[in-house]
Amino acid sequence: MDTIELRSDNCAGIAPEILSAVADTNVGTTIAYGDDEVTARLHDVVREVFEHDTARVFPVTSGTAANSLSLSALCPPWGSVLCHGTAHIIVNEGGATSMFGGGVVMSPIGGDDFRIDPHRLAAALDAVGWGDPHQSQPAALSLTEPTDMGTVYRPAEVERLSTTAKERGLRVHLDGARLANALVSLECSPADVTWRAGVDVLSLGATKNGGFSAEAIVAFDERAADELVYRLKRAGHVTSKMRFQSAQLIAYLTDGLWLRLARSSNASAARLADGLTGLGVGLLNRPDVNMLFAEVGDDVATDLERRGLLFYRIRPGVIRLVTSWQTTDADVDRALAAFAAALDGDGPRQRAT
């Protein structure tokens, strides 16, 4: 039986352009640990793409590394990171931020659509005992764009949250593990949703969208960049043959490849969302990017698994469906056919009437 991959965009392979870039870089020898000319070129590419003259980029190999090390450079050990309760840093990184931060704590802030509500952020900041060492001192705001539940902040929304945070002295981190998917969805420039909206440090993902050992921290803030030089090395995140990660990132950001891949991925999710809505399946989230959370009931979920659909169960009755740059229209149509059959078998409770 052929399976249909909707578990995660991490399950996809390497985009051909990116693999070629690695092969093309494998010529001669060069200096190690990021002092090479490929990595130097990456700095230029990042500065151009983000329209920022002094941004510095640090290739790493995982989003957890990007997030937790970024935050460790933005917070003192006695600080706290404010983030949504569904943020990857609080749910899925095994306490990495607390560890690298020297005992930093994470404080969840609520809001609809899995996004921080600006009023709640302001209220949380108003309630802090600033300067009271008994209380962790909010030091960074971490936003996720798109969120881990597939919704996006518009640039003006990022800016509003950043402004509120910065008025109280916080610095701002953006977890962009799927940033390209958000950019395509928002139709905005990389600058608009990052430094122009107040972001100091960005976790820039490439792995989920066609790379294979290439995430990066992009620091718009010089002080954070200076710290990251040391923090990355002692965390084991400075690879000796960094040029092969830099080459991936250059290919990713060149000629709009990252946006092209993300556009395909988002389009697959939109096609899937339309089909599911037509079948009467309820979605938990606005399908802004390439992730859907569908309420199907456990029996349908089991039936779908039998039909070869690969996905994760999030909680009883709810499944997560993620498309990638590799997902084809045929994959989506086969998935929808499986849904139609499974729902049919499950009777009218799960169907539109």
Add this chain to the structure above:
Amino acid sequence: MDTIELRSDNCAGIAPEILSAVADTNVGTTIAYGDDEVTARLHDVVREVFEHDTARVFPVTSGTAANSLSLSALCPPWGSVLCHGTAHIIVNEGGATSMFGGGVVMSPIGGDDFRIDPHRLAAALDAVGWGDPHQSQPAALSLTEPTDMGTVYRPAEVERLSTTAKERGLRVHLDGARLANALVSLECSPADVTWRAGVDVLSLGATKNGGFSAEAIVAFDERAADELVYRLKRAGHVTSKMRFQSAQLIAYLTDGLWLRLARSSNASAARLADGLTGLGVGLLNRPDVNMLFAEVGDDVATDLERRGLLFYRIRPGVIRLVTSWQTTDADVDRALAAFAAALDGDGPRQRAT
């Protein structure tokens, strides 16, 4: 002017077999974060190569990560790591072991040939106030094979040191960033110099010898392996597309590729050592593997640089020369020609008489 690369084996490229393995793995989709079938196969390969039924392997992307995370799983935070004063963990990793270890300290033990002297190890252990919380408690012995100065421990020597350490309750780590070079030099099996000689956890390097984002921790000790599952994740060292690292490591360990590459690298260094000795250049180290430390004086060093030789200056008058799997006999001969010319210009003080 053509340059001759002798700075570091980190400057070399990717071995063709390893790059092909990555490309060959780029088929279809699979589950992320190491639960894939390629990584499962890697476990089997490691167990076979190391002749150990329960060893577990954890791909990482840097030797610093491999070393420091291994040691964090072997030591309590109040422990100390005993290592030679020239060990990479104490000299070149920016305090990574202390950081990941929660404040672990490193205690240097001396010895000739850049290797720990067993008598000094025993004396150091005898002098400890065991159970006295004012004193850091030795908890791990970390050996480097080959050492960062290019010398090797014979299996019996590793075993003697391990035994002394284990009698006092320490566990044993081996930094094998260049393990293949040692194996070729020692003509011993991987098992002989690791678990059979008392090693609990091994940092297994592949990057310097033809890989590009593929180092690994090999845990022969189950308790350490159980901890590493968590420690690696929260350190950001569990990559989502781990299969592409696993594929590199499989290729590396299959059909003796790692030994073949290392043999070539060692042979280049031996050819270079012979030539240098013939020219009357003094070496600081026994040329056991692929690294030479040569006393040439600063004027000769500068002259060599002018002639296109790439190397690092270690201290006044001393240079480090490292060959790699990519170094050719022609490279070595050109290097020797450069030496001959430079020494000639420098007069008789540096030459054999």
Add this chain to the structure above:
Amino acid sequence: MDTIELRSDNCAGIAPEILSAVADTNVGTTIAYGDDEVTARLHDVVREVFEHDTARVFPVTSGTAANSLSLSALCPPWGSVLCHGTAHIIVNEGGATSMFGGGVVMSPIGGDDFRIDPHRLAAALDAVGWGDPHQSQPAALSLTEPTDMGTVYRPAEVERLSTTAKERGLRVHLDGARLANALVSLECSPADVTWRAGVDVLSLGATKNGGFSAEAIVAFDERAADELVYRLKRAGHVTSKMRFQSAQLIAYLTDGLWLRLARSSNASAARLADGLTGLGVGLLNRPDVNMLFAEVGDDVATDLERRGLLFYRIRPGVIRLVTSWQTTDADVDRALAAFAAALDGDGPRQRAT
């Protein structure tokens, strides 16, 4: 104007019996760092009072130290501590538990009366991805007895929560900064609400109840005790002249002094609660021990301050009133007179009708 102290039991002085014990211990010389005969006697006293043959006691100088170091000995760095959202460790200790724990995180569990609800605890444990390194692994349950909001768990309630936690492999910590106040309220033995109810490590407070540099960790669990030897020293919490802390703790636990002091404190709070209820003031908490949270409105609070009442404002309209061993009936009556006058000025909205 005479003030009436109701800010905190930390504002009270040293009980005469405890100060005398320090003076009486100031004879001759003795060995330092807790190897002295006074500290040895403290072990015996603790074992007798807690009816436990192998309990070990570690004097420290703050409750934050007692809590955070206890938890660091119960959790691996990748663990999480489950506690109520109002727990001191999450609200008032500046992230100490995360710091000493090497990046441990704290997860709030809800429940009425500021106490953890056993169903919510069970549900939280059911939802964990056990063994999944992406998720912090619950490793300790921390209960507060009495809670920071002045309510108590009955021994059977502690036992039920402990049992639920232990079934999933967690260990159990009890923050007993005001344990004596709870014991008097519950009319139970120290053993009943600690180790007999499943508690592995206890933070035993004495400072708030008449001591002045004397808190203690009481470890019923041997493994935790063994770790604490090292963790305390490297945290700077092993004082050289420990005998003067031990002497305080011995006096505190001898002849029921701790219960006598707490009984007085609780009685003052009960008298105050009765009076306030008579005046129609609403309380947020069951007045189980020596703390009351009263809803008075901000104008009344300001008026009370003008009348010399010392207390803390918790949030708009709500004030905290804490009695101590030093509070007298006259103090309470003067406080009630101030309330009566302030409420009278404020009109009928705040009074009983």
Add this chain to the structure above:
Amino acid sequence: MDTIELRSDNCAGIAPEILSAVADTNVGTTIAYGDDEVTARLHDVVREVFEHDTARVFPVTSGTAANSLSLSALCPPWGSVLCHGTAHIIVNEGGATSMFGGGVVMSPIGGDDFRIDPHRLAAALDAVGWGDPHQSQPAALSLTEPTDMGTVYRPAEVERLSTTAKERGLRVHLDGARLANALVSLECSPADVTWRAGVDVLSLGATKNGGFSAEAIVAFDERAADELVYRLKRAGHVTSKMRFQSAQLIAYLTDGLWLRLARSSNASAARLADGLTGLGVGLLNRPDVNMLFAEVGDDVATDLERRGLLFYRIRPGVIRLVTSWQTTDADVDRALAAFAAALDGDGPRQRAT
């Protein structure tokens, strides 16, 4: 048999003036956690005694806390602390500095008389790869005054070392666990050997010299002081009833009590040194303060123990003798009598001829 206490000044009791100060402070109630009027007065006293307008003082309860927390406020996590190889922070604090520093490492610098040699300090700083993240970056110099081996730095010597360190951007810490003993020996002012000589943060000991839960950090550097507010709290080193520590420190620093006590202690050691020299016993250290290291041989040591002398054996044949404010001339004379008898029994090898 009467014993003679020469193990440690930590074995002595509380000076009467200091105990009285605690009792005198035990009046009424006051605000907790250091916001009280006694602690406010302590700030004034410290500023006056140290002739520094903005110094801030933080009472703690152990020298380990004072040292390690001071250094954590002077070093980034990737920094290193340079200190003599015999420094308390490297030998006797269980790795506290590495822990509180987030993985800071300690680098020993040699020198005669257990003091850092300025040439070796300069050489060590010259050898650093500044800005190279592979190497820990020296960030603080920690001097011990007097050293743990009983020798002193003159103010000009402190200043020379500080200047060398500061030229490279390091900050300077002074471990003054026995500062009063040094001041008396050097006949200099507290300012001369601290901030006027370049010290940024001082660990000021009182416990060994008559206090009982009173050490302090004195921060002459504002940035360090600002950090210490948070670092101390989350380390559990902000006591709720701080006024009783502050009262001890005020008494200690008032009317020269600290110098009077130290002068007595030093005089006892000098009397003992004179007597031992007269008996032909060799000393390892210059007897600058209240500590002597005597070479007596193991048989004599055992004999001395039999005669009631209490002391520590440092290594085979060498014993440490420490006097305190409590040591009397009669104690010294009895100790010398014991030496005379023990040496007599041991024959001429250990005697003057």
